Amino acid sequence: MRALAALLLGVLFLTMTAHAQVEWVQLDDPPKERAGDGEAPVDMVDLFYAANATHILFREDLVALPDVGNYTYTVYLDKPQGQEYEQDFRLVHSQSGSYIEQWNGTDWVYLEDLVVTVDAGNVSLIFEVSVDTLGGVGDSNIKVWFENYPGEDTFTDPDDRAPNGGGFVIHRRAIPNLPLIVVPAFLAALGGSVYLLRKRLLPA
Ligand SMILES: [Ca+2]
Numbered sequence: 001m002r003a004l005a006a007l008l009l010g011v012l013f014l015t016m017t018a019h020a021q022v023e024w025v026q027l028d029d030p031p032k033e034r035a036g037d038g039e040a041p042v043d044m045v046d047l048f049y050a051a052n053a054t055h056i057l058f059r060e061d062l063v064a065l066p067d068v069g070n071y072t073y074t075v076y077l078d079k080p081q082g083q084e085y086e087q088d089f090r091l092v093h094s095q096s097g098s099y100i101e102q103w104n105g106t107d108w109v110y111l112e113d114l115v116v117t118v119d120a121g122n123v124s125l126i127f128e129v130s131v132d133t134l135g136g137v138g139d140s141n142i143k144v145w146f147e148n149y150p151g152e153d154t155f156t157d158p159d160d161r162a163p164n165g166g167g168f169v170i171h172r173r174a175i176p177n178l179p180l181i182v183v184p185a186f187l188a189a190l191g192g193s194v195y196l197l198r199k200r201l202l203p204a
Pocket residue numbers: 033034035036037038043044045160
């Protein structure tokens with residue numbers, strides 16, 4: 001009975017770990033990105049990210065609801081930070097779709113479609129990308145910046161950029177690493193169950 005309880009507790013812990021609540025972390029704290037440096041539907045005023053074991057979310061709060069019919073929204077990622085390329089990935093939301101591309105040194109190469117959602121309450125646009133698509137958590141920080149352009153996939157002369165220069169840095173330890181969290185918990189639960197079973201079957 002106690003073995004079963006230990007196993008159930010272990011499974012419960014794993015379930016809670018896998019479905020941990022996503023919490024927004026402010027990228028510019030305090031906010032320095034100002035209103036008025038772009039047209040309202042692309043004018044960013046606050047930036048956030050959230051990460052769980054499998055996905056990273058990027059959120060931009062705008063002055064007015066996003067208008068994908070007239071603008072292109074992008075998030076650039078320098079991951080690994082520095083090293084070969086200044087930009088490694090680009091998340092795009094435009095009239096042509098929502099997708100992620102990777103820089104190969106010469107061109108942007110399409111990787112896969114993305115889920116991008118509008119949060120009307122916060123007047124924000126949220127990009128979701130899987131950690132696997134970015135090549136795993138790795139051992140490097142991620143530098144991130146946002147650029148919003150007029151038109152469809154123009155990628156030149158951004159209407160607004162956040163931050164206005166450089167990028168925000170997400171420390172690698174801020175991205176949960178699934179194996180490091182779950183494996184010890186699972187082994188601990190399994191070990192506890194085996195110990196209790198042995199105790200019951202092989203009395204000293
Ligand atoms: Ca702005």
